[in-house]
Amino acid sequence: MKKADMGIALYILAAIIFFIVPIPSILLDIMLAFNISVALVILMNALFVKEVLDMSFFPTLLLFTTIFRISLNVSSTRLILNTGDPGNVVRTFGQFVGGNDLIIGAIIFVVMILIQLIVINKGSERVSEVTARFTLDAMPGKQMAIDADLNTGTINEKQARERRDKIQQESSFFGSMDGATKYVKGDATVGIVVTLINLVGGISMGMTRQGLDIGDALNQYGILTIGDGLVSQIPSLLISLATGILVTKASKEADFSDLLIRQLFGIPKVLYIVGAVLIFLGLATPLDWRLFIPLGIAFLIAGRSMDTSLGIEAIEEEVDMAEEQAEEIRRPENVVSLLQVDPIELEFGYGIIPLADVNQGGDLLDRVVMIRRQIALELGTVVPIIRLRDNIQLNPNQYIIKIKGIQVTEGEILFDHYMAMNPGFVEEEISGIPTFEPSFHLPALWITESQRERAESLGYTVVDPPSIIATHLTEVIRMHIDELLSRQDVQNLVNNIKETNPTLVEELIPKLLGIGEIQKVLQNLLREGISIRDLLTIFETMADHAATTRDTDVLTEYARQSLKRAISSKYFPANEVTSVITLDPKLEQEIMGSVKQTEQGAYLTLDPEKTKGIMASLETEIGKLENLGKNAIIITSPIVRMYFKKLTEDYFRDLIVVSYNEVESNVELQSVGMVSLS
Structure with missing residues (x-):
């Protein structure tokens, strides 16, 4: 002890x-x-x-x-x-x-x-009661401020955790x-x-x-x-x-004594006035002048001393500031800081600043926090910090989105306007400025606040500028989420699951697979929009099959099959017949005959003319589904799925390719076409 x-x-x-x-x-x-x-x-x-x-x-x-x-x-x-x-x-x-x-x-x-x-006690009791109440009431606002600082990159995860702990401690302290x-x-x-x-x-x-x-x-x-x-x-x-x-x-x-003395005796003119009043009382009243006049002189001297001290401090601050500016000019540029690349950046013109400024009522920072939470729930991965910054080189209402320092898309909004989109069944038109919705490139109109209520009553989908930017940013993140998943992110996910399933992790890593190979499997799943939230199932599947193959593409297919309940619920609604496209068995044989195995993995060696014919047939069949207002889903045999997806992803990025082993037995499918060699 x-x-x-x-x-x-x-x-x-x-x-x-x-x-x-x-x-x-x-x-x-x-x-x-x-x-x-x-x-x-x-x-x-x-x-x-x-x-x-x-x-x-x-x-x-x-x-x-x-x-x-x-x-x-x-x-x-x-x-x-x-x-x-x-x-x-x-x-x-x-x-x-x-x-x-x-x-x-x-x-x-x-x-x-x-x-x-x-x-003492009555006052302390009242102050404690009020402080405890206000501390508890202020907690949600402080938490939101921490989330906002975290998303803008002002603080890191460790600092955010420390601030949250401090808020909890303050709340407990003043409550106690x-x-x-x-x-x-x-x-x-x-x-x-x-x-x-x-x-x-x-x-x-x-x-x-x-x-x-x-x-x-x-x-x-x-x-x-x-x-x-x-x-x-x-x-x-x-x-x-x-x-x-x-x-x-x-x-x-702050130092209590220094702060108290400075606040009490820090204004020279107050000391001058008090000194003058005391001398007046000593001269003009029966009060003992031997007491009041010396005390008044002492206050005048103290005021003069404080005045001189403040003047010296002001000069010293000015000199220090000048020296710092000179030192900043002389200091060699720190190029190391320029090498840092932010995973995700949202840059906007000065006209959009009010949307991101909390003091002006903007809630864009809160929406960014919600995007990270939404992606975490939907896909099971943590989105990196989203950096928000203004850029005076952009047009006032323009914004751009960068992934790893490279611009991938842009958009433009009209401040104090709303975007109205026709969902397809509204016949009556409204007046507005024609535009395109940036996320899905759908035709839309910019309307004013006064037109909003009428547009909604007619059936138009009406969204405000912050929602437009947030939706666009969400779609861009979904599209690039696989490349945003780093090895360190995978290690964090492994550490998280190790807390509850240490045996599984010890069996899998590093005996069977390395972090890099697990990263490739998870990236493959995310690239096709498959959630990795059920990490336990994915890891168990990899542990089952990694002893026979370390091909990350093959392991991905095994993982997809183990997640067939999630895949079925994502693409095939319950109690509803889903229209799909199938592959001609001859085409499947042709694809498998063109697969070449190497040490770096498998790849297709199809003749360019055959590839062109397959794409033409696929485009025709996809058109049939689009005319029915359905998603483009194609069903293949398990062994062909990954090769057909690789073949088509450069032509039809949004095409959903699912194997028969990834579909639940209770799902009803209806084939509306077959892709074949022309």
Whole structure:
């Protein structure tokens, strides 16, 4: 056991023992002196601590000191009533602090109680209550601010985690302080009751046991009782004062004394005015001029000194700023920072800034946070930090999206306008500025706020500019999510699943597959829009088959087959017949006959003319599905699926290619065409 643990345990055990076992007066003197010193240490810490969370255990400390102080109060009461000799400390407080007079001591005791209960404790209790409520109310806003800073790249994941932990600690601290102030209030109340009991009990003991008359008994036991009350209430007052200081600290990261002095005496003209008023009072009124005039002169001198000090500080700041600017100019360019490439960037012209500025009511940052959450739920992978920045080289209403530093798409919006799109069944036209929806390149119109309600009533789909940008960004991320999945991201996913399935991970990595090979399999799945959220199933499938093959394309096919429930629910709605295209068996044989196996993997060696014919036939069959308003889905045999997908992905990127082994048995399919060699 550590020494600190033993010390705390002994402190609490001593308090409990003092309630039960009588202690000698010399030990009581030692404990009372120790109690006063602990109270002073707590007060000084509360006064000079720079941040309230540096004393996060203060509520617990308050409970410990309160119970220890009450136990000493009980021990001193026992000694007063039993022997009439509670020790040097109690007697000195009664005679010296209380003026060796019952009335004076009682008045001092009552004043201290009133100061603690009505002034310090009442105010601390109210401040704690209000601070706790406002801290809890502000938590959602602080969390959103952290998410916004994280998405803009102002802070990293570690800093965001630290800030969230700090918010939780603040909430717990001020919530605990709201209740902990009741300890101090209860302690003061108990002090009054114990003092009254001591007084009544002492008088009774003096009259019945020692034969004293009521006056002598009142004088003897009254002074001891007042001394006991004072020696108990002074540490209690110090800790109550420490509580008030801690809950009223406005600055969390500043030197309390420097800040207080600067705020109180930091404005020279205030000191000039006060000095002049004091000198006037000394000259023009009967007040003692020997007191007020020197004091007024002292304030004038202090104002002059502060004025000079502020002037010197201003000059030093100006010189430091000039030196920093000169040093910045002389400093060689740090080219290493220029090598960093952001995975995803959204750059926009100055006209779009209000949409991203929280102070102007913009919610684009919140939408970016939701995009990352949506992708995580939908595809099971973490989207990298999305960097948002303005670019004055763009048109005011233009934005561009970059993947790994390269622009992949762009768009343009009209601020204070809405985009209205005809879903296909609206016959009545509305006036507007013709445009195209950037995500899917659908025809649309820019309309004004006044036209919005009418457009919606007619059946148009109406979206605001932030939604347009967010949708476009989401589609771009979905399209490139496979290349955004890095080895480090895969390692993070592995670490995550290892917490609950360590045996599986130890079997798979690195005995059967490396991180790079697992990355390729997950990228293959994401490239075709298959969620990797069920990572446990994917890893178990790879562990089952990696002993026979390390071909990542083949492992991908096995993984797809194990995810057939998810694939079926994604592409084939329940209780509905799905129209699909099939492959001619002869074409499948032709494709398999063209597969060449190498050490780097398999590839197709089809004749270009045959490939052209296949694409022409496929385009015709896809047209049939599009005319029916259906998605282009083609069903193949399991062994052909990946090769046919590779063959067609450069021509038809959105084509969905599914094998028979990836379809649930209860799914109903209807073939509307067959792709064959022309």
